Amino acid sequence: MSLREVVYCGVCSYPPDYCEFSGKLKRCKVWLKENHSELYDKYYGSDDAEDVNALTNKLAGSSIGEEREGKLEKDLLKLQAKEENRQQRELQKKLSSKVIIKREARTKRKFIVAISGLEVFEIDMKKLAKTFASKFATGCSVSKNAEKKEEIVIQGDVIDEVEAYIHSLLEEKGLKDVKLEIIDTKKKKKPTTTTPENTK
Amino acid sequence: MFKKFSKEDVHSRSKVKSSIQRTLKAKLVSQYPQLESVIDELIPKKSQIELIKCEDKIQLYAVDGEILFFQKFDELIPSLRLVHKFPEAYPTVQVDRGAIKFVLSGANIMCPGLTSPGAKLPVSPGFEKDSIVIINAENKENALAVGKLLMSTDEISSINKGHGVELIHHLGDPLWNFSVE
Numbered sequence: 001m002s003l004r005e006v007v008y009c010g011v012c013s014y015p016p017d018y019c020e021f022s023g024k025l026k027r028c029k030v031w032l033k034e035n036h037s038e039l040y041d042k043y044y045g046s047d048d049a050e051d052v053n054a055l056t057n058k059l060a061g062s063s064i065g066e067e068r069e070g071k072l073e074k075d076l077l078k079l080q081a082k083e084e085n086r087q088q089r090e091l092q093k094k095l096s097s098k099v100i101i102k103r104e105a106r107t108k109r110k111f112i113v114a115i116s117g118l119e120v121f122e123i124d125m126k127k128l129a130k131t132f133a134s135k136f137a138t139g140c141s142v143s144k145n146a147e148k149k150e151e152i153v154i155q156g157d158v159i160d161e162v163e164a165y166i167h168s169l170l171e172e173k174g175l176k177d178v179k180l181e182i183i184d185t186k187k188k189k190k191p192t193t194t195t196p197e198n199t200k
Numbered sequence: 201m202f203k204k205f206s207k208e209d210v211h212s213r214s215k216v217k218s219s220i221q222r223t224l225k226a227k228l229v230s231q232y233p234q235l236e237s238v239i240d241e242l243i244p245k246k247s248q249i250e251l252i253k254c255e256d257k258i259q260l261y262a263v264d265g266e267i268l269f270f271q272k273f274d275e276l277i278p279s280l281r282l283v284h285k286f287p288e289a290y291p292t293v294q295v296d297r298g299a300i301k302f303v304l305s306g307a308n309i310m311c312p313g314l315t316s317p318g319a320k321l322p323v324s325p326g327f328e329k330d331s332i333v334i335i336n337a338e339n340k341e342n343a344l345a346v347g348k349l350l351m352s353t354d355e356i357s358s359i360n361k362g363h364g365v366e367l368i369h370h371l372g373d374p375l376w377n378f379s380v381e
């Protein structure tokens with residue numbers, strides 16, 4: 001006797017025989033087909049039934065009777081619709097929020113960059129802070145800002161690099177339309193500091 | 201058991217000494233004798249068990265970041281991830297298809313869900329009250345939950361009313377989704 005290796009669905013995390021109960025069946029099926037086509041054939045039949053609502057032969061042999069099975073299928077469809085709505089709403093929320101990247105002068109030549117508004121995007125702030133710290137070889141931490149929201153604070157004048165990085169991060173998540181607001185306190189001061197009195 | 205479980209409930213993490221590790225493995229085998237032939241595959245000798253102590257006296261045991269079993273009282277209870285690797289070793293009951301969504305929402309299992317035509321109970325004498333059982337479902341290959349019998353399997357079929365299994369752990373619950381870093 002030896003161990004079994006169960007494949008877990010990349011979408012809902014269940015073993016694929018339970019995907020129909022996850023409310024995410026549509027995406028589960030796409031995932032399974034792409035990643036484990038042999039299992040897809042086993043559970044959903046090899047005929048390319050694009051109609052996810054048609055539960056296939058494999059599942060039809062149930063004991064609970066047509067009436068209860070019908071009700072169950074209705075419930076599962078409801079669950080799926082609910083889940084899809086929820087995802088839609090979440091996506092809308094993400095698309096309508098923005099990330100704020102702010103540069104502040106610490107001293108004349110020292111800057112910090114603060115990033116806020118990331119919490120909506122399921123980004124692990126602590127991990128990202130670590131990434132920045134090693135990427136820019138500088139200090140980087142997560143702290144709460146004035147609105148009690150978490151923000152990442154990086155020591156150093158790295159606003160352009162941060163902007164590019166956040167951009168690619170969001171793009172990876174299919175959210176490239178999310179707005180990045182850049183607040184640069186240096187720019188407001190700098191152009192006017194060329195007053196002759198201050199230059200020695 | 202894990203309805204409201206989250207990372208915040210973790211109190212401490214520590215490595216289990218190899219002598220204790222041996223004791224734990226022996227205890228698993230004594231509870232589930234059929235594990236004997238595979239225990240060294242499930243938890244190789246060179247692996248390191250990590251103990252994660254949590255709120256409510258729950259203790260999780262992980263290997264390579266995967267929770268394999270846990271305990272609240274004396275007995276060790278397998279996680280579904282462990283069960284899936286070698287389901288043959290555990291006392292098993294089966295619910296009918298109609299009960300699946302209730303089990304996945306964490307509800308205790310009512311007797312009729314265990315006695316209907318799509319369900320399966322062991323032949324008499326079956327399992328004692330308070331046994332840990334894994335729960336399969338009609339037309340499914342894998343277990344979807346782990347629970348504790350609130351009455352013996354013989355009573356479940358003769359009484360056939362009320363709660364038969366207390367649900368401890370199911371697919372999609374916080375323990376299932378728990379990740380150790």
Ligand SMILES: [Zn+2]
Nearest residue numbers: 009012019028
């Ligand atoms: Zn799935």
